[in-house]
Amino acid sequence: MSLNFYRRVAFGLSPQEEIPQEPLSWALNQLNTVPDFLWKGSIPTEKELRKKYGEWVYGDREVLRKKFKSDKNAYRKAKDELRIETGERYFELNEHAIRHYQTKYGTQPVFERFWLFWGNHFAISEKDFLAEFSTGPYQREIIRPNMVKTFEEMVQAVTTSWCMIHHLDNSESFGPNSKKGMEWRETINENHARELLELHTVSPRAGYTQEDVIQLAYIMTGWCHKWNNKDLETADIWFDQEMHQKGDKVVLGKKYKNDAKRELAKVIHDLATHPMCIKFVSTKLCRHFITDEPTKEMIDPVIEAWNRSNGNLIEIHKAVVTQAFKYNSSTHKFHPPEIWLMQLSRMFDLNIPLSAEKMSYTFKLKPTNRQKQLSWILREIGNSPYRAKQPNGWSDFEVDWVSPELLLRRFWFASVELPYLVNSQNKSHDFILRCLKNNFEDHEKMAAHIYQFRFGTTDKDLGRKYGIICNLPGVLKV
Amino acid sequence: MNCTRRNFLIGGSTTLFLSGFFPKISFASMQKKNLIIISLRGGMDGLTAVPVIGDKRLKKLRKKLILEDVLKLNSDFGLHPKLEIFHQLWKDNKAAFVHATNIPYTGRSHFDGQNLMETGAHIPYKEKTGWLGRGLLASDIVGKGLAISLPMPLLLRGVPQNNNFFPSPDFVETKLIDQIYDEFKGDHNELIKSTLDTIRQRPLSMQIATDSEDRKKLALEAAKQLKDQSGPRVAVFELDGFDTHAAQGGVDGAHADELEEVNEIVKILYENLGSAFDNTLILTLTEFGRTIKQNGGYGTEHGYGSAILMAGGLLKKSQVYTDWPGLKKKELFEGRDLNSTIDSRAVYNSAMSICFNKDPEFLRREVFWGDDLPNLTEDLFKI
Numbered sequence: 001m002s003l004n005f006y007r008r009v010a011f012g013l014s015p016q017e018e019i020p021q022e023p024l025s026w027a028l029n030q031l032n033t034v035p036d037f038l039w040k041g042s043i044p045t046e047k048e049l050r051k052k053y054g055e056w057v058y059g060d061r062e063v064l065r066k067k068f069k070s071d072k073n074a075y076r077k078a079k080d081e082l083r084i085e086t087g088e089r090y091f092e093l094n095e096h097a098i099r100h101y102q103t104k105y106g107t108q109p110v111f112e113r114f115w116l117f118w119g120n121h122f123a124i125s126e127k128d129f130l131a132e133f134s135t136g137p138y139q140r141e142i143i144r145p146n147m148v149k150t151f152e153e154m155v156q157a158v159t160t161s162w163c164m165i166h167h168l169d170n171s172e173s174f175g176p177n178s179k180k181g182m183e184w185r186e187t188i189n190e191n192h193a194r195e196l197l198e199l200h201t202v203s204p205r206a207g208y209t210q211e212d213v214i215q216l217a218y219i220m221t222g223w224c225h226k227w228n229n230k231d232l233e234t235a236d237i238w239f240d241q242e243m244h245q246k247g248d249k250v251v252l253g254k255k256y257k258n259d260a261k262r263e264l265a266k267v268i269h270d271l272a273t274h275p276m277c278i279k280f281v282s283t284k285l286c287r288h289f290i291t292d293e294p295t296k297e298m299i300d301p302v303i304e305a306w307n308r309s310n311g312n313l314i315e316i317h318k319a320v321v322t323q324a325f326k327y328n329s330s331t332h333k334f335h336p337p338e339i340w341l342m343q344l345s346r347m348f349d350l351n352i353p354l355s356a357e358k359m360s361y362t363f364k365l366k367p368t369n370r371q372k373q374l375s376w377i378l379r380e381i382g383n384s385p386y387r388a389k390q391p392n393g394w395s396d397f398e399v400d401w402v403s404p405e406l407l408l409r410r411f412w413f414a415s416v417e418l419p420y421l422v423n424s425q426n427k428s429h430d431f432i433l434r435c436l437k438n439n440f441e442d443h444e445k446m447a448a449h450i451y452q453f454r455f456g457t458t459d460k461d462l463g464r465k466y467g468i469i470c471n472l473p474g475v476l477k478v
Numbered sequence: 479m480n481c482t483r484r485n486f487l488i489g490g491s492t493t494l495f496l497s498g499f500f501p502k503i504s505f506a507s508m509q510k511k512n513l514i515i516i517s518l519r520g521g522m523d524g525l526t527a528v529p530v531i532g533d534k535r536l537k538k539l540r541k542k543l544i545l546e547d548v549l550k551l552n553s554d555f556g557l558h559p560k561l562e563i564f565h566q567l568w569k570d571n572k573a574a575f576v577h578a579t580n581i582p583y584t585g586r587s588h589f590d591g592q593n594l595m596e597t598g599a600h601i602p603y604k605e606k607t608g609w610l611g612r613g614l615l616a617s618d619i620v621g622k623g624l625a626i627s628l629p630m631p632l633l634l635r636g637v638p639q640n641n642n643f644f645p646s647p648d649f650v651e652t653k654l655i656d657q658i659y660d661e662f663k664g665d666h667n668e669l670i671k672s673t674l675d676t677i678r679q680r681p682l683s684m685q686i687a688t689d690s691e692d693r694k695k696l697a698l699e700a701a702k703q704l705k706d707q708s709g710p711r712v713a714v715f716e717l718d719g720f721d722t723h724a725a726q727g728g729v730d731g732a733h734a735d736e737l738e739e740v741n742e743i744v745k746i747l748y749e750n751l752g753s754a755f756d757n758t759l760i761l762t763l764t765e766f767g768r769t770i771k772q773n774g775g776y777g778t779e780h781g782y783g784s785a786i787l788m789a790g791g792l793l794k795k796s797q798v799y800t801d802w803p804g805l806k807k808k809e810l811f812e813g814r815d816l817n818s819t820i821d822s823r824a825v826y827n828s829a830m831s832i833c834f835n836k837d838p839e840f841l842r843r844e845v846f847w848g849d850d851l852p853n854l855t856e857d858l859f860k861i
Contacts, residue, residue, distance in 0.1 A: 382628050
């Protein structure tokens with residue numbers, strides 16, 4: 001049994017972890033429940049953070065812009081102070097800490113890998129201030145609890161979440177024959193409808209047309225934030241009947257009778273259980289855990305589990321893990337930078353994230369460089385998790401992660417930055433050898449690469465050791 | 479970018495069109511031509527960069543944003559004083575502007591607009607490759623794109639083996655790169671192997687750590703690479719911060735600060751490309767212009783028509799190329815924005831045609847789905 005299975009479906013084994021006797025059941029047993037967050041620092045709710053988002057937007061747009069009309073320097077200064085007061089530069093750092101603490105210490109690391117997958121499948125890309133305030137809690141509160149329910153329930157929750165609605169502009173979508181649409185001569189914004197079809201459920205292979213997109217957008221009209229003068233666009237989501245397109249709609253050949261807010265749940269049911277949706281999402285799961293171009297033989301058992309369990313995500317996840325186990329030695333998967341970092345952190349017990357105590361924030365001073373460190377590293381290695389450029393999230397294809405600069409930055413991180421993250425009690429050569437033994441079959445061959453530096457314990461020596469170890473073919477991929 | 483559903487359109491045969499057009503090109507094509515795109519994210523205000531002179535309505539609507547000391551271009555248009563290098567080049571027929579132009583997008587969302595300025599499409603997120611990447615691929619120019627940013631910009635996607643330069647905060651020992659290279663020698667992974675080759679073949683200057691926040695250093699290095707006859711033919715720079723909703727100012731406001739950065743990049747490129755500047759085109763790209771009227775914060779809101787700033791020796795002459803729509807209320811787009819009378823994609827298509835030695839008609843079909851884009855090569859560029 002190849003030890004790389006623990007990296008294929010999780011983050012490798014920490015120095016304290018014993019190599020499990022039965023790897024497959026070790027993995028399968030982690031998927032039945034939603035593990036609690038272990039982070040000991042603050043874990044604000046989505047609603048609390050949305051409140052902060054509102055304070056920031058209101059303060060800038062309604063107060064500062066008016067107050068400092070003609071003085072760009074005073075405006076900038078006041079804006080920087082507002083950033084501090086509202087935590088605009090802080091919350092994302094805290095979210096990264098919560099996330100990485102979980103993947104480093106979590107006792108159900110396989111579950112955590114699926115959590116990362118779904119957060120990226122239903123991606124919130126970099127837009128407005130979502131990364132600063134909302135993407136983290138969205139992944140914690142909308143994605144995570146639904147991972148033990150059905151895929152359909154997940155889609156329902158995501159589609160009506162404030163974060164996704166804001167991300168894909170559904171609040172700006174008016175039924176042209178609705179009361180408000182007629183009064184204000186407004187029409188639909190297709191963005192959310194298109195991504196619900198294309199990215200979240202059936203994919204273009206289902207063969208839907210532009211008319212299907214429009215009709216689905218009609219069904220979705222009315223799902224928006226309930227604007228008020230203080231919270232602005234950060235107010236709660238509701239269904240505004242006065243924006244909703246009247247009349248029957250037809251999506252993918254099926255008629256949805258005029259039924260106001262109930263139309264959405266019906267169409268989501270049909271999309272989330274559509275054979276093309278099941279095939280598309282199963283393929284993506286296999287791509288993430290097995291290989292870039294999974295074969296029919298790899299995917300079919302996942303589709304079967306999906307059909308057998310009516311889309312129960314626990315069963316689907318188990319089928320994926322079983323397939324990943326089956327094809328573990330015959331396939332390769334190149335991991336994106338964040339997962340690679342999480343694996344290094346767990347396998348070598350790196351000193352990230354910062355302790356909860358040191359991550360605490362007073363809203364009076366800028367976040368410290370230490371508090372920014374993890375997020376800075378993520379950005380420098382090219383994979384700041386809440387800042388995907390487009391709604392299709394971060395790519396799961398190797399080709400998108402192998403550019404000269406992106407590879408060089410991994411070399412840079414491992415050889416220059418990582419030594420500062422090695423805990424003081426872990427600086428011995430023996431420690432590295434132990435970690436390698438716990439995670440790699442060919443640990444002896446790997447050790448030979450760093451044998452020449454065995455007596456060195458300075459940061460420079462550590463940099464030479466980790467620089468090579470972390471970037472060997474068998475570490476960049478499984 | 480992997481071959482997804484969205485780039486099947488670009489597969490068509492490229493070899494059929496290689497002969498029979500552009501008869502004059504064979505000699506000129508000996509010399510490498512460079513195309514440099516500077517993305518101005520946030521919505522560049524064409525009326526601040528290239529203000530129309532003496533328009534009373536503009537003065538009235540922009541009381542707090544009025545520019546003094548405008549550099550004169552011609553009887554109708556001036557230039558923002560921070561764009562000084564363009565003024566210098568203008569005198570030498572090496573700077574020009576296209577005005578009242580934009581991509582055909584009127585939705586006023588940064589997010590959608592920036593996606594469309596890069597894909598060149600009509601529907602946001604429909605395409606997953608950039609017009610520049612598709613243009614390179616259609617012209618059989620592979621491995622000649624250089625992005626001055628960390629992720630490969632969408633604009634350049636669609637063609638493999640682009641390089642990017644945005645150095646890490648510190649130096650990576652050559653020995654380490656060699657060691658890893660050796661380890662990958664026996665690996666099945668061709669992509670990593672060829673990427674490691676690219677890294678190892680980089681000139682020494684590209685291996686040295688640079689502060690990637692320092693755009694001047696990056697521009698200097700890009701100029702060095704572009705000057706090399708065997709180096710990249712296309713470079714993409716990224717600037718943001720044009721979204722000046724407040725304190726936009728005139729000569730010295732927030733928008734001026736951004737224009738100054740554009741000026742700086744062009745200046746460094748001009749000074750360091752040497753004679754290669756004569757075989758270069760530099761064009762800016764933005765998602766939309768800004769409203770005519772100043773807002774309550776002495777800034778401007780998202781608009782429609784903007785301008786393209788151009789520099790380089792491949793320009794036909796110094797000119798403000800425009801079909802000026804006027805600034806009267808009824809002449810404005812939706813009564814508030816400078817209209818766009820030239821689809822900016824026609825300018826980019828024509829520029830690619832010049833720099834890649836390809837028939838514009840061919841590129842229009844291969845890159846822009848045969849959209850109705852007039853051939854502007856003769857009007858704007860040296861053929």
